[in-house]
Amino acid sequence: METQKIMVSGQVQGVGFRWSASQLAQQIGLTGTVRNCRDGQVELIVTGxxxxxxELIVQLKRGLTPWIVVDRLSVTLLPLRQFSDFQIII
Incomplete structure (x- = not known):
């Protein structure tokens, strides 16, 4: 098990990205959080x-819906964190 911070930029705010990413993460069996950042990126903290x-990274790069456009994705390994589920932070 490991925890990663995934920063996603592109057309990812106001297009259902957080909801779609949350659904995908849950289907894959990941736990963690997803939130919008002030700079227009979306941050995922995921454990699995x-x-x-x-698998999550491959799917995010492909795009979750036709109106979501991922231009860049960066991954940073974090110290292991335990989450009980996957949540959208508003």
Whole structure:
């Protein structure tokens, strides 16, 4: 198990990205949070296996819906964090 911070930029605010990312993370079996940042990016903090996290990244890069456009995605390994579920932070 590991925890990653994934920063996503592009057309990712105001288009349902947080909800779509939350649904995807839950389907994959990940826990964590997703929130909008003031600079227009979206931040995900996610915990799961390396395979689960890799699957999330592949899906995020593909785009979750036709109106979501991911221009850039960066991943940072964080100290392991435990979450009970996956939440959208408003």
């Amino acid at each position: 296996s390396a395979d689960q996290l890799a």
